[in-house]
Amino acid sequence: DSGVTQTPKHLITATGQRVTLRCSPRSGDLSVYWYQQSLDQGLQFLIQYYNGEERAKGNILERFSAQQFPDLHSELNLSSLELGDSALYFCASSVGLAGGPHQETQYFGPGTRLLVL
Amino acid sequence: AQKVTQAQTEISVVEKEDVTLDCVYETRDTTYYLFWYKQPPSGELVFLIRRNSFDEQNEISGRYSWNFQKSTSSFNFTITASQVVDSAVYFCALSEVSGSARQLTFGSGTQLTVLP
Numbered sequence: 001d002s003g004v005t006q007t008p009k010h011l012i013t014a015t016g017q018r019v020t021l022r023c024s025p026r027s028g029d030l031s032v033y034w035y036q037q038s039l040d041q042g043l044q045f046l047i048q049y050y051n052g053e054e055r056a057k058g059n060i061l062e063r064f065s066a067q068q069f070p071d072l073h074s075e076l077n078l079s080s081l082e083l084g085d086s087a088l089y090f091c092a093s094s095v096g097l098a099g100g101p102h103q104e105t106q107y108f109g110p111g112t113r114l115l116v117l
Numbered sequence: 118a119q120k121v122t123q124a125q126t127e128i129s130v131v132e133k134e135d136v137t138l139d140c141v142y143e144t145r146d147t148t149y150y151l152f153w154y155k156q157p158p159s160g161e162l163v164f165l166i167r168r169n170s171f172d173e174q175n176e177i178s179g180r181y182s183w184n185f186q187k188s189t190s191s192f193n194f195t196i197t198a199s200q201v202v203d204s205a206v207y208f209c210a211l212s213e214v215s216g217s218a219r220q221l222t223f224g225s226g227t228q229l230t231v232l233p
Contacts, residue, residue, distance in 0.1 A: 045220035056218035090162060104150050104212060106221060108162035
């Protein structure tokens, strides 16, 4: 158990809909990351937050947005869903940006499997 | 831009054999971190090892060992005396230390099957 929790575990929805994925980082971790894993694109970085602020953006679609709240949990919002958005969405957390190499390791949650029909 | 290449798509070995997974990376940064993660059939991503670019000492941890060579930009991972439970997809990943961004760039993964 990595200590990172994600809900829900599975999500089935229809095209055009909007969903929210939730992530709680490990206790003490300030950085949260979102990744998407699909068969054709592999594992891709979406976005990073550090202590409530956005720090890096990857291949995140404009239909997708995220935020990190004061209690450090994070939500990833996916809207106007398309069939191609079906994927496994991972959240990861790390201690943060300072403190040494051992604090750079990202620990992953179990993922949310999204199926868009 | 950073890139990670895992040329081996699938590897199959018989239990107790040693197996090495290859990883080659590209980065312009002088400081970076390299990782290996394991994804078993259940789907979660499990952290295995981390290496810092400024420390080329190779280590062994139980049945795992790794060979980091900066000169060839390679970070290979070896499992000694493989077991059926080692069957999984293994991902090599790179994190550049550039500003405040710490995203991981993953390779495409190597599916390891250990046969009894």
